[in-house]
Amino acid sequence: MLSRSAQGLYWIGRYLERAQHGCRLIADQFETMKDRPVDEIDKGWRRLYLGLGRAPVGGELRSNLDDEQFMLVDAFTLADDLTFEPGNPDSIRNSLANARENARQVRNVVDEDLWSCLNLAFLEIRDVEIADIWRDRPNEFYRRTEDTVRTFFGIADGAMYRDDSWQFLQLGRFVERAQLLAGLIDAQLSVYPAGGPRADRGGDPDWLSLLRICAARDAYGRLHSLQFEPAAVVDFLVAEPLLTRSVRYALARVCEALDAVSAGRPLLVEAGRRAGRLAASIDYDWPNRDPGDDNANRATLREIGDSCRRLHDDIDAAYFSYGMEDSPDA
DSSP states (O other), rough: OOHHHHHHHHHHHHHHHHHHHHHHHHHHHHHHHHTTTTTHHHHHHHHHHHHOHHHHHSSSSOOOOHHHHHHHHHHHHHHHHTTOOOOOOOOOHHHHHHOOOOOHHGGGOOOOOHHHHHHHHHHHTTTHHHHHHSSSOOOHHHHHHHHHHHHHHHHHHHHHTTHHHHHHHHHHHHHHHHHHHHHHHHHHHHHTTTTTTTTOTTTTTHHHHHHTTTOOOOHHHHTTTTTTOOOHHHHHHHOOOOTTSHHHHHHHHHHHHHHHTTTTOOSSSHHHHHHHHHHIIIIIIIGSOEEEEOOHHHHHHHHHHHHHHHHHHHHIIISSSOEEEEEEOO
């Protein structure tokens, strides 16, 4: 297919995954604010921003642990920054707008139902501001917005022909997911160390929250009962191949998509080799780590995130921005 069309689909997948991840993070944070002490709410915002690799408006996140009313105003500002801020390229509204723009530019390969779903999702959020959703149960806004993204991917899953169009959409979606999950788990270990003073509590809400964000609470409970051991949670979210929101599952889908768009020869391009090395490192190196060494585990997660960013560059060079052998020099 045309590289322009492939690139558009790839970025649709990335932007929508980014918007959905942001919705899950903020919805969970609002749930946390209902019945948690101020210091725990503060830690939740820190985890969120660290996981996204973003500094809030003003350049830093300041704690206001002695003033609950100020913390509420702070939450209003932070939610606005992550959801509607025009200057934040990764805000939920900007992510949906960018996905829609990419779909508009490649309408020739985007099904009418997919376009309608994405267009409506953007129009519903286009003129909304933080004050409009703050008055009554703001977390429901994020759940609804996430549902529209899930609807898009559900339509795609049920209707798209499994040609290169489908594969590039999947490729963008799961490269983004692997990168976002690695950043989130790294941030979790930074704010809530696995060996911290609350790590021996079976129902620690900080780790339950992480599992909820990753839609993994029930699956974890079936395999590990109700003992939410931090080291086991980290291992589950990184290495479990059957969990849809694990790093290993995302990398498996990336490898499958690269295999498909490379005519079964992904190792001929650096993207295929890098994705294969990443998956193999989780299969063979990750189990040999020291589960209690937070610093080493965080370093490994940062390496995964950096590799995902380089993987994007490899994909761009191999499929979107490659030069033509017979083209004249610029």
